[in-house]
Amino acid sequence: MSSQPFQAFEPPGPAEEKPHPVVPQVELPPSRVHNPMTHTAVPTEAISDAAPSDPPASVAASNRPMGATGRPMPLFPDPPPRETHGPGRIIAMCNQKGGVGKTTTTINLGAALAEYGRKVLLVDFDPQGSLSVGLGVNPHEIDKTIYNLLMERGVTIDDVVLKTNVPGMDLLPSNIDLSAAEVQLVTEVAREQVLSRVLAPAIPDYDFIIIDCQPSLGLLTVNALTAAHGVIVPLETEFFALRGVAMLVETIQKVQDRLNEELEIDGLVATMYDSRTVHSREVLARLVEAFGDKVFHTAIARTVRFPETTVAGEPITTFASASGGAYSYRQLAREVLERCPGT
Ligand code: ADP
Ligand code: MG
Numbered sequence: 205m206s207s208q209p210f211q212a213f214e215p216p217g218p219a220e221e222k223p224h225p226v227v228p229q230v231e232l233p234p235s236r237v238h239n240p241m242t243h244t245a246v247p248t249e250a251i252s253d254a255a256p257s258d259p260p261a262s263v264a265a266s267n268r269p270m271g272a273t274g275r276p277m278p279l280f281p282d283p284p285p286r287e288t289h290g291p292g293r294i295i296a297m298c299n300q301k302g303g304v305g306k307t308t309t310t311i312n313l314g315a316a317l318a319e320y321g322r323k324v325l326l327v328d329f330d331p332q333g334s335l336s337v338g339l340g341v342n343p344h345e346i347d348k349t350i351y352n353l354l355m356e357r358g359v360t361i362d363d364v365v366l367k368t369n370v371p372g373m374d375l376l377p378s379n380i381d382l383s384a385a386e387v388q389l390v391t392e393v394a395r396e397q398v399l400s401r402v403l404a405p406a407i408p409d410y411d412f413i414i415i416d417c418q419p420s421l422g423l424l425t426v427n428a429l430t431a432a433h434g435v436i437v438p439l440e441t442e443f444f445a446l447r448g449v450a451m452l453v454e455t456i457q458k459v460q461d462r463l464n465e466e467l468e469i470d471g472l473v474a475t476m477y478d479s480r481t482v483h484s485r486e487v488l489a490r491l492v493e494a495f496g497d498k499v500f501h502t503a504i505a506r507t508v509r510f511p512e513t514t515v516a517g518e519p520i521t522t523f524a525s526a527s528g529g530a531y532s533y534r535q536l537a538r539e540v541l542e543r544c545p546g547t
Contacts, residue, residue, distance in 0.1 A: 272488060272502075274489050274492060280539050286411065289322075292407045292408075293411070293433045295433070295434045297310045297416050297417055297435075298417045299437050299439065300421045300425070301440075304476075305440065307338055311513075313436075315533070316530075317541070318373040323410045325373075326368075327416065329427075330418035333382075340518060343380070349378050351381040354385050355385055386422055389423050395423065396430045397427070400464075412547065430459060430463045431464075435467065435470060437471070438472075440476045441478065443487055445487065470543060472499050473504065477506060
């Protein structure tokens with residue numbers, strides 16, 4: 205006799221369905237749905253007219269290898285140097301989720317743009333001060349921060365700005381003081397426009413002003429979106445990253461309607477991408493399906509070099525200048541320069 209306990213056979217209940225294991229349904233704004241396959245269609249006449257030495261961009265794209273986002277990866281040429289600087293484009297680096305690469309992208313995109321001769325001002329707009337720390341600044345040792353600039357009359361950008369070790373890149377640092385601003389601003393007149401007002405004098409001096417937002421959609425982030433010309437949304441390459449994007453887009457649209465008509469989404473950039481996994485590729489495909497050409501061709505791979513750069517207090521473009529991460533952020537910089545005319 206077997207000592208196995210008797211197991212009654214139970215037929216599966218008719219109503220019981222197994223939940224789908226991986227892919228959560230994500231609500232995305234329908235107006236932005238594109239079919240990625242149609243973006244890169246190349247007119248045949250363009251091919252027959254092409255001179256071999258000088259193919260049109262669209263033909264060049266069709267011959268290019270497939271990029272991480274499932275579209276042919278265009279060549280982004282080195283930008284021409286700039287003789288003069290400004291007026292600057294203000295970009296809010298924004299995602300209400302933490303740990304998605306906002307600060308990493310702010311530092312490294314900024315440093316790569318500076319390498320291409322652009323004058324860059326980075327604005328640490330997170331009370332955690334990670335951007336300042338990531339550039340080697342001790343947040344407890346700074347005399348004046350973005351908080352003083354926002355809240356105190358008579359404090360100017362010159363009183364707060366710090367030079368970084370990257371030539372052409374400056375920083376408005378922050379520390380925990382900024383968390384008080386979120387509360388104090390509530391009672392200010394035109395409370396959403398305070399950052400816009402204090403950054404205005406810097407616009408003529410810089411080509412890019414990049415605001416590293418805190419992980420929330422609170423008043424500080426609304427200030428950043430109100431001050432900005434464009435938004436870049438970094439997204440971790442995993443399915444749950446897509447959750448919350450709809451809410452972010454809704455906030456952006458509200459700011460467009462009520463505070464800053466000119467605000468544009470400059471693009472979404474996938475971070476922590478792992479080319480070896482089907483999962484990463486599927487997430488990127490979904491992203492392109494939902495946001496089409498707004499998704500940057502450049503995806504930033506997951507690598508331990510980024511946490512290392514934080515410890516070193518410098519961008520990857522100087523810390524590991526020849527690394528894949530440095531290459532990717534340079535390419536993202538060229539893509540941004542191509543997307544934003546006049547920069
Ligand atoms: P956020 O500003 O959105 O909170 P961070 O840029 O601070 O995100 O990144 C969160 C953590 O992930 C940091 O420790 C950072 O070093 C690390 N990180 C960022 N980008 C990458 C990447 N591409 N690969 C691996 N780690 C990364
Ligand atoms: Mg951050």
